[in-house]
Amino acid sequence: MKKESVKKLVKAVVFLLPLGLTIYGYLISGEETFLNAAFKGVAMYVMGYGDTPPNLYVEIARWLAPLATASGVILAFMTLREKMRNELRYLRGGSIAVYGDGPDADDMLAQLKRKGIRGPEGRLVHADRYILMFEDEKKNYDFYRKYPDELAEKQVYIKSSSLRPQDIDYENLHFFQYEEAEARVYWKKYSLLEEAERKDNRLKVVLIGGGKLGQSLLTEGLQKNIFHPDQEIEYHMFYAGEKFAACHPGLKKMGDPVLFHGEEWYQAPECLRQADRILVTDRENEVEFLNDLLALVPQAQIDIFSREGALLKQLFRSGNIRVLDAEEEGRKLENVLNEELFSQAKQLNLNYAVLYGSASPDEESREREWRKLNAFTKYSNVSSMDYHEIRMQMLQKFTGSDSTKEETYLPYLELFAELEHIRWCRYHFLNDWSYGVPADGKAKDPVLRIHHSLIPYSALSEEEKEKDRETVRCMFQWQEKGLSLS
Structure with a gap:
């Protein structure tokens, strides 16, 4: 059960608890019929209870009922206030509604500040633009399909790991991937230009680990690392890339060779030792992996993309190791929009x-x-x-x-x-x-x-x-x- 559904269930149980206790207390005392017990239970919420309780259950209900009423009033007020605040943000212009069920949605709202509107689950709110970033990608598509007319004239940004934006011909739809943004920014921030100048544009880049980030680092690198017409930058891929290579036959036309290795990375030590840069993505047991890699190539420039990089930064402080957040750039509002x-x-x-x-x-x-x-x-x-x-x-x-x-x-x-x-x-x-x-x-x-x-x-x-x-x-x-x- 989703977190939001659990919260709603807990609120309902807490609010109805006094009513249940009252009905149960009167029924076991034998003093009232079910309907009378139910009426007295409802009356507790708004009129209080002046009689002597027949047992402990009714006594507890007598104390809880006013608290439940007050909580309900406060909750209703907060809901109304949230709706009014969202409507004001919409009327001010530039608002963006964010729909999502994970921490990324909270982070996006924090970046938007007063322009952000939290989209309630299953309901469309007024906004100038919309960001759909549910962890389950299908929920993003389902939400868009649910409101086709309302969203037809709006700019909608959809988080997707399976669709490429250059293949989707909808004027108002924009698809984004954290991995693509991370790779784009990485090659501009950590360009190979210095190494290329030093080595007459003859370089070797090794990528260990695949996934969307590894693939994006390759495709973005091929479009960013262009420094000389006669360059030769080799990209060595150590992961099961048969499907990716088959779906991208144009890799053979790049000029810069792209080589997919069938063996494990540790079985090609000479290739690693010759690398000008080693990029690491999607690895389990990162501490153990990095320790093994350093034992094999202690002087190599290693950039490791980690979702839990704090420990790596503490343990590995060598100047030739960069620990990068695997999704830091992708989560930034500027790279989504x-x-x-x-x-x-x-x-x-x-x-x-x-x-x-x-x-x-x-x-x-x-x-x-x-x-x-x-x-x-x-x-x-x-x-x-x-x-x-x-x-x-x-x-x-x-x-x-x-x-x-x-x-x-x-x-x-x-x-x-x-x-x-x-x-x-x-x-x-x-x-x-x-x-x-x-x-x-x-x-x-x-x-x-x-x-x-x-x-x-x-x-x-x-x-x-x-x-x-x-x-x-x-x-x-x-x-x-x-x-x-x-």
Whole structure:
């Protein structure tokens, strides 16, 4: 039985206890019929009891009944106050209702502060937006299906571990995964750029442990760790990844090799010793595991994603070990809503529509052009914007400056354009697209998942190359104008 249901049951039992005691006390005394005993029990709640109780049961009920009445009044008042407070938050604007049955929902409400509304189980409240984050994923879908008309015009964010957002074409639906956000932020915060520069862009990354986080670290790493056209960053996966590899045949087209090992990690000590970084996810007995790993590779840079990291941080204080919260970034409101990133992606798409279409550069066109896109193309723009932070790290490394003026980035424009094309290709490959020329002469066929530009940058026409250059230019220009791209 769920915690909320247990609470309701306990409240009902406590409130009805005086009535039950009164009825039972009178029945065993033989002084009253059942109906009279029931009437006297109900009367205790509102009028008190002036007679001498016939036994201990009625005496206890006489004391408990006023307390139960007072508790009921207080509970009713608190319920009414909660409803009024929620309605006021809705009327103020910007409110977000959170539905969930775990500690994550409480954490989300704490982050929302005065904009947050706790969604009562099974009932829709007024709000501007909704976050559905029940631990049982099916409950999120069931709730959405229960109120299709009411939620049709609302922005709804659904926690899901099984659906990919780029596959869902609903304007108002946004799916989020803690693991995907954790991986996105990790590769930007702990970029491989330093190691790549030091080792001539020849690196080896080992991932031990699978699950959604391990898979996300791989796919996000392939889209973020792009530093040079001729780089070779090997990704060695130590977990049963046959299904994942089969569902992502595009991994073979990445340029950076992705190798799935059939043996256990400890059976490949040489591979671990050569690793520039070892990432660890989803491990049981983390203390024992980390101790064994350090015995094998004591000097390796190890990043372990743990849901209970406090003990690891106390026990392992070596500078080459980073203990990371496996869901810390995913639980942050900014990474659930992703408002800034989506706003930037919309602007990027508008820039393209203005240059190569007939759109006008205004807010109305920005939203209209965005609505024309399918989910896959929307998230291609999101991926492009997300990579810009890596590009900025590279520019700072090259120039030693934070400047984004044209004279600063212009010497590296062609490099950045080529890397942007590589990123764009990888996004498509990860979603099972291939090179192909559609029969209708268009650039792409989304049904067959073929595109005529999924070729090396050097083989592109000058017109196609200019599109990649323009993407890079506009991002630096926005930043120079003071628009946030972080």
